Each structure stands twice: as C-alpha cells, then as structure tokens.
Amino acid sequence: MAQTEFPERARIDNANGHLVVQRNLDFLRDAVDQKPNVGVPVPLGANGSFLRIAGGAQVWQAGNIVDADISASAAIEGNKLGWHVSTTPPGSPVAGMLWIYPGSGFYWLFVYDNSEATYKWKCIGGAPMRAGRATDETFTEGATYVNAGSALAATFPRAGDYFCEHTCDAYISGQTAAGPIAAKLTISNGALEINDSTITQEWTSSGAGITLVSHGVNTGTIAGGTVTQQYIAGTALGGTAHVRWRNIAVWPIRVI
Numbered sequence: 001m002a003q004t005e006f007p008e009r010a011r012i013d014n015a016n017g018h019l020v021v022q023r024n025l026d027f028l029r030d031a032v033d034q035k036p037n038v039g040v041p042v043p044l045g046a047n048g049s050f051l052r053i054a055g056g057a058q059v060w061q062a063g064n065i066v067d068a069d070i071s072a073s074a075a076i077e078g079n080k081l082g083w084h085v086s087t088t089p090p091g092s093p094v095a096g097m098l099w100i101y102p103g104s105g106f107y108w109l110f111v112y113d114n115s116e117a118t119y120k121w122k123c124i125g126g127a128p129m130r131a132g133r134a135t136d137e138t139f140t141e142g143a144t145y146v147n148a149g150s151a152l153a154a155t156f157p158r159a160g161d162y163f164c165e166h167t168c169d170a171y172i173s174g175q176t177a178a179g180p181i182a183a184k185l186t187i188s189n190g191a192l193e194i195n196d197s198t199i200t201q202e203w204t205s206s207g208a209g210i211t212l213v214s215h216g217v218n219t220g221t222i223a224g225g226t227v228t229q230q231y232i233a234g235t236a237l238g239g240t241a242h243v244r245w246r247n248i249a250v251w252p253i254r255v256i
Helices: 015-034
Strands: 050-054 057-061 098-102 107-112 121-126 129-133 137-139 152-155 160-173 179-187 191-193 199-203 210-221 226-233 240-255
Touching: 107 240, 129 152, 152 240, 160 179, 160 226, 179 191, 179 210, 179 240, 226 240
Parallel strands: none
Antiparallel strands: 050 057, 098 107, 107 121, 121 240, 129 240, 137 240, 152 226, 160 210, 160 240, 179 199, 179 226, 191 210
C-alpha cells in the first residue's frame, strides 16, 4: 500500500513533541490510505437531483426525495416537513398521516385513522368555519320555523360529521302578549344529534332582546350539505319578530 509522505514542517524539533506529533500523523496517514472512497470523484448531477448511495456507490437521483427514501425510524423535526396542504387529502394515506385543509380564513388539521369505517380523517385542530350576519331582519310569526329576510347557512366542504354552534339575538317590536320565541338548526342531510339546538324564551315586554345560544352535531352529511339557522315566534305575541347578530360556527369531527 502506498505511504503518504508528510512534510518536515509538520514536525517539531523538541524530541518529546516530535514523537507525539509523528504518531498522530502516522495514524492519519494510515486512516487515509485505508479509505476506499478517498480520491473517488463525486459524479456530476443535474439541477434538481440529490446524491444517494446505491449498491455502495454514490449516484445522483433525479427529482425530489420521496417517502420511500426516508427510513421509518428517521427522527425529523416537524418544522422541516412540508405538510400536505390541500382541499383534498393525500392519496394512499397511512395511519398517522397529517393533512391540512385550507379554508377561507381558517385551517383544519386532520390525522388519518384507518380503523374508522367511513370517515377516516379525524380533525385534531383548527378554527371554526363561520357564517354570520349582523343586520337586524324580520321573520314571519307562525307555527313553523322560518328563515329571516336573508337566510343564514353554512355549507360543509366534505362529507362527514360536524359540530355546529349557533347564536342570535331576537326580540318582538310592538309585542302585545307573552309567548315563546326560539331558534334552531335545520340540516339538509344526515342526522342532528345532541338534540338541544332549540331554545325557547317567554316574552313579557315589548322590544326586549334576548340572546339564543345552542349547538348540535350533524352526522353523516354530504359534501355540499348545509346547516341553516331558523326562527319561530307565535302569532299570539303580536307585533313584529326580529333577529340580529346571527352566527353559525362549524368544526369538523371526522370526514372522508
């Protein structure tokens, strides 16, 4: 095996120091001589390629690093990863995979749970999707729930189960008798669980407002399904029924 020569200036004149330095240099020389890849040129790669080892040799791989290039045991900090951000989930997901849904003014974070029968993407964080209207509008008194002048509704972007919360302020102008006034959620598809989305308030004075707050869980809805806030006030109250400061907030529980 060829020996690597070191220049005299690498040594010192002191006898004790010379021995230590020379032994260190000898060790480095032997280590270099035994390295099989030292002196082997790195192959040239094109833009957009990355270097990898294949069959003990250095090769350039075209394109991006893909999932198969990363060991399952690799400990990679989350801030170094580009999460899947899309209105549709990633293809061929595996348990524990994360997906960020970008909405209008909000994000939802989902984790994939393969044990779920249908809605395998479970929401683990994010702000609500919201529909709101602050204007004072009237609605027709009667025996059934109706919309106000402008309907307030939220549309579900994906099929699944959603938690819905709604609030509004209601009052009767020119009221002539006591009676109930209420608000509830009406859904277009699926079922409404936690059946407390209706609140009734007795009225005894004209023009006094009250805030109605409630919630419900819409299960099994479809993509494009809606939840609408509706109102009811008996004709015996007289006067005109009003609603204002209306809000619907929606959070996904699990979706397709």
